[in-house]
Amino acid sequence: QVQLQQSGAELVKPGSSVKISCKASGYTFTSYDMHWIKQQPGNGLEWIGWIYPGNGNTKYNQKFNGKATLTADKSSSTAYMQLSSLTSEDSAVYFCARFEGYYLYYFDYWGQGVMVTVSS
């Protein structure tokens, strides 16, 4: 069965960076885009961008250009998102989600989410 297992919660200092992971299993990792979504406490959902692990191509929400960097390791079927120059506005839960293309265009499987807390 498809599973996306994300790394654990992070407490990080303002101005620093953090890298969170999303390990995929149960499907061919290189055949599906992996997307990342942000959810601030009490707020809705915000799309960050995607990576296609097959060739490393990425696309970002312009709002997250320079903030988020998406990478993927085919050998371990793991996607990563690095967030840089962290501020309190980056405190949120971050989800990875598998994307189903081919004229469907939805997220069918999600990770459990990683809570990132930015605090001194």
Added chain:
Amino acid sequence: DVLMTQTPVSLPVSLGGQVSISCRSSQSLVHSDGNTYLHWYLQKPGQSPQLLIYRVSNRFSGVPDRFSGSGSGTDFTLKISRVEPEDLGVYYCLQSTHFPWTFGGGTKLELK
């Protein structure tokens, strides 16, 4: 960016009742390929969102027929009939027609 406006924000319901949630977009969600990429998700407390309806009116695998979606263009509706306890949570619409993809603000379905 396409603004997705969901109403109501909060929706009290009695078990066994029927409710409707509205999602309106600031521009048409008809893609150049002719499809409309409007989807509905439910996020239960402490969980990740789960897909209910894709492309306006198609139920995802395992979703009961108590859930139905309709609409076109900029105006969409999710209906839930015979509400059960496991239906409680926050419902979101998502448009994946225009970049950047955007979600509605959410509708919290709760017991009266």
